[in-house]
Amino acid sequence: MAAGPNEPKSRYLQYLEVVTGSLEEKRRYRQYKARVKRLPENYRTAVEALERYLMHFGPADGAGAMSMYEDLADLFEQSVADGTPIRDIFGADPVEFVEAFMANYPAGQYRARERNRFTSAIQRAAGEDTGQDGTDR
Template identity: 30%
Template sequence: MRIQDIIEGRKEWRAHVARVKALPQDYQIVYKELQKYLFKVGPVELTEGTELLSGIVELFEEGAALGKGVLEVTGRDVAAFCDDLIKDSKTYADLYQEPVDKEVAKAMKKAMDKTK
C-alpha cells in the first residue's frame, strides 16, 4: 500500500466520522453500536473500505431529514438490521467455521477408515 493510499484512506475516514457526528444524537448512538457489531461479526470486506458504513450513514441522514427516529429506520432489533445488511457477505464467523468443518470432516473420515 502506497503512502498516498493511506493518506487518502484517512481523509475518507475523517469525512465519514464528521458525517456521523452531524447526525442527531439517537442516530449517533445506534450507529456506534451498529459499527461495533459489524466490526465483530461483520463482513470481511468491511475493513477494505467504508462503502457499507457510508451507506448506513446515508440512510440515517435521509431518515433524520425526514424527521424519523432512528429505530423507525432500523427497527427495534438493530442486530437483525445489521444481519440483514450483511446476509450475502462472507463474515469472519464463516472464516472461522470453514477450517473447523474441514477438520471435523477429516477426523470423521479417518475414524470411518479405521472401523472398516
C-alpha cells in the first residue's frame, strides 16, 4: 500500500496523510522510539524526561521536531558508547542544557509566527516603529 520513493501516492494515501499527518514522520518517530527503548534504563529515563520537556517547549512542526529527536537519540547513543555519565551530558543545570539544545532547531511555523506577532505588538505598544504595515494582528 505504501508508495515507493519515485511513485506517486495513491489518492487513498494522500487522503490518509491529510487526516493523520505524514506517514514518513510517523515512521521516523517509531524508529526514534525504538532507539530510545534500546538505551540503558538511566539514559532512557533522562531521554524520556527531555522528551516530555521538548513536547511542551520544543519545535512544533513535525520535520523540525523529528530532526531534533533523532539528534537526541544520536547524542545519547554516543554517550552510552563513550561511557559518558548523564550529569556530564547535562551539566549542573539541565534546563540550560535543553534550552541550548533547542536553540539549534527551528521553532516551528506557528510558534515563530506567534513570537513575531507578540514582539511586534510590544514594539507598537512601546511606540517603536516596526517597519511593518500592521497586518500581523
